[in-house]
Amino acid sequence: MDNFIILAIDTERTGDGPCDETFSVGLAYSLYYKDKKHPIVRKRFTVRLPLAATYDNGKPRDASLLEWKDMWLRWKFDMQCFDEFWSKNIGILNELHKNNDSHFLRDSAAAVAQDIELFLCQMEASFPEHTDIVLVTNNVGMDVKCIDSILVPNGRRPILYSRTGKWLRGGIEIDSYIRGLDRIPLGKEHAAAMRLFKETIIGPLKREKTVHSHLPDDDAHELLILTIAANDYAFQN
Numbered sequence: 427m428d429n430f431i432i433l434a435i436d437t438e439r440t441g442d443g444p445c446d447e448t449f450s451v452g453l454a455y456s457l458y459y460k461d462k463k464h465p466i467v468r469k470r471f472t473v474r475l476p477l478a479a480t481y482d483n484g485k486p487r488d489a490s491l492l493e494w495k496d497m498w499l500r501w502k503f504d505m506q507c508f509d510e511f512w513s514k515n516i517g518i519l520n521e522l523h524k525n526n527d528s529h530f531l532r533d534s535a536a537a538v539a540q541d542i543e544l545f546l547c548q549m550e551a552s553f554p555e556h557t558d559i560v561l562v563t564n565n566v567g568m569d570v571k572c573i574d575s576i577l578v579p580n581g582r583r584p585i586l587y588s589r590t591g592k593w594l595r596g597g598i599e600i601d602s603y604i605r606g607l608d609r610i611p612l613g614k615e616h617a618a619a620m621r622l623f624k625e626t627i628i629g630p631l632k633r634e635k636t637v638h639s640h641l642p643d644d645d646a647h648e649l650l651i652l653t654i655a656a657n658d659y660a661f662q663n
Contacts, residue, residue, distance in 0.1 A: 430558040431592075432458050433549065434649035435585065436642040437572035438522070440475070440512075441504020447535075448572040449473045450522050451542065452642025454650040455549050457556060460661045463633055466650060467552075469545055470529045470643035471538045472522050473576070476501060488520040518640050528643060539580035542573070543589070550590040559588065561597040562653045564645075570597060600649055604628055604656050607663075624652075631655035 438450040454468035477497045530541045563569040588594045636648035
């Protein structure tokens with residue numbers, strides 16, 4: 427099987443507490459060919475967080491650190507997550523709440539679930555002759571659970587189910603796949619060897635430039651390109 431669909435996913439959450447929410451999802455897909463490049467389709471889907479609109483002289487503006495922190499406190503979101511990550515990445519929070527051509531920004535999870543459903547259906551319809559889909563992520567347990575927390579309560583099938591009867595594999599974690607290619611043992615004492623192999627052997631095989639920005643569509647795109655590079659390496663070796 428040399429040709430198959432790769433679907434990469436990445437998610438962002440407000441935190442890991444009982445009141446927290448998955449609010450942004452990035453999806454990217456392409457048909458894998460070992461000997462030629464195929465176009466990549468990517469999209470970001472965000473449920474608007476409950477922050478009151480902010481304005482200066484009647485014009486919308488980015489929210490401040492204090493405004494975002496106040497919202498986190500009011501909605502009882504995970505403050506440890508805010509302090510350790512989001513407070514240092516307010517620019518990302520503000521960017522996630524802007525509309526652009528590659529971004530669906532909606533006011534409800536139900537609307538985002540519908541957008542994701544249409545995206546997945548279009549992906550499968552784009553490749554009627556290819557029946558094998560490989561889902562890739564940084565963390566299967568976390569990302570699958572997070573995207574399903576948007577899809578399933580809103581009447582959609584879980585992400586690991588095909589929309590058109592194709593064979594969708596249970597998902598792989600990119601670092602585990604890359605580790606296996608060089609038979610790198612488990613354990614933190616081998617983490618440096620893993621990073622070196624990923625950066626110096628797999629990295630140069632990437633077919634296009636990527637950026638890890640914590641915008642989920644950027645990160646899903648990076649996962650997709652890394653998976654293609656890793657599979658190219660597997661065919662070469």
